[in-house]
Amino acid sequence: MVKKMIFLVMALLCSSMFMAAECTSYTKKGNQVIFNCKDGSKLSLTINSNAVVKIWYDKSGKLTRSNPSFAVVNDKLENMGEVTVNEETSAYEIFTSKLRIRINKNPMQLQIFDKYQKLIFSDFKDQGHVSDAKAVKAYKVLRNDEQFFGLGEKTGTLNRRGKNYKMWNSDKPCYSVTEDPIAKSIPFFMSSYRYGIFLDNTYKSEFKFGTESQDYYSFEAPDGAFVYYFIYGKDYKEIQQQYIALTGQPIMPPKWALGFAQSRGLYTKENQALEVAAEFRKRKIPIDIIYQDIGWTQNLQDFEWRKGNYTDPKGMLKKLKANGFKMIVSQDPVISKKDNKQYLEANKLGYFVKDVRTDKAYEMPWPWGGNCGVVDFTLPAVADWWGKYQQKPLDDGISGFWTDMGEPAWSNEEDTDRLNMKHHLGMHDEIHNVFGLTWDKVVKEQFEKRNPNKRIFQMTRSAYAGLQRYTFGWTNDSGNGNDVLDGWAQMENQVAVGISAGLGGIPFWTTDISGYCGEITDYPAMAELYTRWMQFGVFCPLSRAHHEGDNAVEPWMFGEVAEKNTKAAIELKYQLFPYLYTYSRKAHDTGLPITRGLFMEYPNDTEAAKIDNQFIFGEELLVAPVLKKGERVKRVYLPDGEWIDFNDKKTEYLGGQTVAYKAPLNTIPIFVKKASIIPMMPVMQYIHEKKDYPVFFHIFPNYEDEKTSFTLYEDEGENHDYLKDIFSKTNITCTTKAAGYDIEITPEDKGFRQSDKRNFVLSILTEQKPKSVLVNGKEITFLAVDALDIEKDTTKIQWSWDEKGSKLLIKIPDNRTKININVNN
Known part of the structure; x- marks a missing residue:
């Protein structure tokens, strides 16, 4: 009953x-x-x-x-x-x-x-x-x-x-x-x-x-x-x-953030940073950023350089800067309790999250530093206090932060005791998911308050919707901790994780290249996985190699072949900077990701919706990184349309099918959509090492009587002028004719000009040598390919024919005037 x-x-x-x-x-x-x-x-x-x-x-x-x-x-x-x-x-x-x-x-x-x-x-x-x-x-x-x-x-x-x-x-x-x-x-x-x-x-x-x-x-x-x-x-x-x-719109990173970055769990020493930087320059592997991980501080999180590890941090940063390097250091959202005057200060001011059971500061066990107080970033008074502390290394010469462990760390579903935390704006069950967001907001706003008209670099692990207003992201600690050599599945899924990050409003992100997890004891055995991870990682808008502990993941650690192939991949990233930066501005304006799932660009292609391990980079390039051990022939799905092999600039494929593409260790499968223009620059050791670099426009022409176009975006790259629409644009349009091409270059400068003395070089994929090339109605001089002086001579208009590559080269000084070009076959 x-x-x-x-x-x-x-x-x-x-x-x-x-x-x-x-x-x-x-x-x-x-x-x-x-x-x-x-x-x-x-x-x-x-x-x-x-x-x-x-x-x-x-x-x-x-x-x-x-x-x-x-x-x-x-x-x-x-x-x-x-x-x-x-x-x-x-x-x-x-x-x-x-x-x-x-x-x-x-x-x-x-x-x-x-x-x-x-x-x-x-x-x-x-x-x-x-x-x-x-x-x-x-x-x-x-x-x-x-x-x-x-x-x-x-x-x-x-x-x-x-x-x-x-x-x-x-x-x-x-x-x-x-x-x-x-x-x-x-x-x-x-x-x-x-x-x-x-x-x-x-x-x-x-x-x-x-x-x-x-x-x-x-x-x-x-x-x-x-x-x-x-x-x-x-x-x-x-x-x-x-x-x-x-x-809210995503903030734009400083231009150097789109270069390559090197990190390690135990990058926490002055001499080490200088030695690693020097080795990159010696080997001529392009790089812009050296990271310092959690152990750089004397105490969490007092922003003081660790004694013994750093003897002259200002001098170190000055040397790095002179060699084209930026340094990024970590932040944690806690303050260690043991022997730390900062803890006493914060506790006295009431700046910690409270324990609802005692109304005293909640004691958080932390992976480093013992018990810590959790800083309550929802409390308005905390912002300026934190801003003064974080400004100390900025004044020394660092260039930004990565805000790490902002869940806060170890606060997973099973850790129910954390629910006893009381923040200024509410209990932890409400604030947990926005804890990292409120921290990132303080970091950005305080940075901008104390460093006016300077773009912040902030890369975060944990956040909530809207984070794009304050920060960039990385996809957490990936890899196989049980067997570092068996991290292939984790690497492959990083492609989908990154694409999905972009769908969440995070256009600027990186994977930890090499995977964060796992002890590397056999570098030759790891070389293939590292190479393939790098070949994928350079197409992350931000590209950082990082690994746990003292596991070094610099390219030369994995042998000559791996160094050669990863160096080539990094160099390609730098060459594509003008293209990537243009899409960075589009990401700011629209929120659209740079790394896009095929389904987004081809919503009516039912097969495209099934692809998780390829992506569209911008709108014109399709990248299909090799993600399986031992794979040398990659099955690549090409969506509707026509595609050209970006590596040889010649071979064409019809879309709507899967193709078998040969991809030895030195090859990344990359395809360019027919009727595209891809702007590129020469390889430099760091972004804009040379101010007057030429811009190469690789033109893949459309069919007869049809056009292809691209608008190159440029700005100062480190200040907030982009928010005031101070920039320059260069629109280039190529119309295919029955017997040649008509090309129009139209500059638009709004308070900014990249260079007073540089060249544009048009590289047009075409099957026959033209009879003549006219610029603004006048026939221009023909030279042999090896006679073209592209970087130094910025006064002469010339053209050449590369018979091996089946391409026409036209060199034109960028005088910021409208230019009409007629190619006659």
Whole structure:
């Protein structure tokens, strides 16, 4: 009898939990409409634009939240004026120029259609919003062909369908290829049905993409305001651009940040830094940055150079700078308790996160430094205090920080004691996922306050949606800690993790080249994995080699062949700098990633959506790094269109097929889309070592009577003038004619000019030597290839023919005037 009563009680609880709400009325104010339900709950719709709707469900009907959004900085995307609600017998409807939004009354059900009345997004039956003792949950209709991409830095396949994910920033060194969660939480995803969802909730939210049913997917949060944004777009790019409009534009890195960087867990010594830097220059391997890891400080985190390890840090930094190097040092968000006057100071000022049980500073066991106080970056007074400390090494001459272990470290799901931490803005279950974000915000704002008109370099491990406003990222401690030589699967999944990071609004990121984890005891055996990781890693917008402990991962450690091949890969990165920097500006303007999944550029190519281990770099280049041990022939899927082998600049492939591409250890499979122009520069030992370098425009012509074009972007590279639109652009357009080409170069200078004496060199892939070349109507001089003086002679206009490469070379001084070129075959 007792069991029967318990069953009846549980049944009643379940039935009330899933009891469908009935919508009975609405109120409105401006662009917000609040629908009132019979059970006291409310559903608020704010029409942020013709394509973006803020949805807020509250079981209590209060529609209040403890903190404003940490992520959204602009929800007034368009002036929508007063929203009109059409009431029908069974539903309410709101129309925008792009959407038809319908609220069915009984049971309440939200549905969104496009302007052609096609259903895009719908509550699942009467369970669109369900509240129980554990969470608020949203169930949405799942179509049998629907695919999902996003959620930021996550492992596994790019397509999230059929998988579950949690948002809980976690310290997971040597994470597996399916492990979840890891270090960043970005609750934003996109559907192949042309919409995106951003769940603006900082608690431990969960996403279940069809794992419970083939008929619905769901997302949920255990506490806090249940607010999410519906974002409609004609394609993935438009959806992501609107997400960035909500959460803020990515900052641009200083130009040198796009060069190569070298790091190691025990890079913590002055002599070592100078020796490593000198060795790179001696071997002529391009590099811009040397890192210093956590042990550089005397105490965590007093920003004092460790005694004994550094005798003259200012002198060290001066020598590095003179040789073209920048130094980046680590920050941790804690202060060690033992023998540290900074701890006493912070504790006295009340700057630590409190333990709710004692109302004293929470003691955090830390991997280094013993017990620590956790700095409360949500407390406004902390910002200036922290800024004064971090300015000390900046005044010495360092160039930026990497903010490490901002989960904070060891605060994973199993570490429930951390939930006793009380921050100024709330308990830890609310603040956990934004702890790193609030830290990065302080670091950036204080840097800019004390170093005016200078771009910050800050690279972070743990953060939340909106981090692009403050910082860049790296994909955490990857690799195989059990067997460093067996890290191939981890390296391969780094491609998808990085692409996914870009989808979360992190266009500037790097993998740890070599993988962070694992003891390297056999360097010759590691050489192939290191080479292939480098060949992938140079196409990360930021490129850093890094490994744990004292495991050296400089290129020469792995033998002559590996050094030769990795040096060539790094040199290619430097040559592509003008292309990469142009897309860096586009990333700032639009939020679109630089490293893109094939599905983003080719949304209608069903095969492209299945590819996790290739990417589009910018828009014109496809990179398919070799990611398997012993592989010398790479199977490469080429999307719709026509593709040219970027390595030989000649061989053409028809897209829509998988090709077998020979890729020995010295080869990276790279393809350029037909009808493209790729700007490049000569190899330099560091970015812009030479100010007056020539720019090579590699032109892959279109078909007859069709054009190809590219607009090169340049600016000063280290200040904030780009925010004032002080830059220069050079547009180059090539039209293919029946008997040659017409080329137009159009400069646009807005307060900046890269050089007064440099050349443009046009390299045109063509099968026959032209009869003549005219510039602004005048025939120009022909020279043999080896007679062209490209770097020193910036006065003469000349052309040549490279018979071996089947290409035409035209050298033109960049005088910042409009130029017309006619090539006659």
